[in-house]
Amino acid sequence: MEAALAANGVGWSSADRGELGNAINLISPQESKGLEFDAVVVIEPEDIVAGDERGHRLLYVALTRTVGYLDIVCAGEPLPLRSVDVQPSTANEVTASVPALDPTRLTWLAKDIGARLRRHSPPEQWEDILREAARLLAPPG
Numbered sequence: 001m002e003a004a005l006a007a008n009g010v011g012w013s014s015a016d017r018g019e020l021g022n023a024i025n026l027i028s029p030q031e032s033k034g035l036e037f038d039a040v041v042v043i044e045p046e047d048i049v050a051g052d053e054r055g056h057r058l059l060y061v062a063l064t065r066t067v068g069y070l071d072i073v074c075a076g077e078p079l080p081l082r083s084v085d086v087q088p089s090t091a092n093e094v095t096a097s098v099p100a101l102d103p104t105r106l107t108w109l110a111k112d113i114g115a116r117l118r119r120h121s122p123p124e125q126w127e128d129i130l131r132e133a134a135r136l137l138a139p140p141g
Helices: 002-007 045-050 055-063 088-097 103-120 123-137
Strands: 037-043 066-073
Touching: 037 045, 037 055, 045 055, 055 066, 103 123
Parallel strands: 037 066
Antiparallel strands: none
């Protein structure tokens, strides 16, 4: 990325060099933890996941640094963002490893989802998005 920016005469700041500027900042997911930006471009999410044993957590960090705009750029195949099929033989193991959410955390999560929905989606889409979220969160059966 640095070579491409330099080749096009674009200035940037680099967290590797201890810099954070007002315009373009190149920051790894590890360095961006705890920071927020108006706009974020995540480049090659598959490389982030493959590059570290905590890759999915680092990708989550990268994707959640924005308070306004998010773009994802990938030259190859995009990282699949679909749910993983859990076979019945392993379903109990997976369920046992996921802690139950208490009502306070569920309330916080619902408020956070609502705020993000209002910030990032046009009002005419809210009902459809919430209906789909309710469908996905409903217990099976």
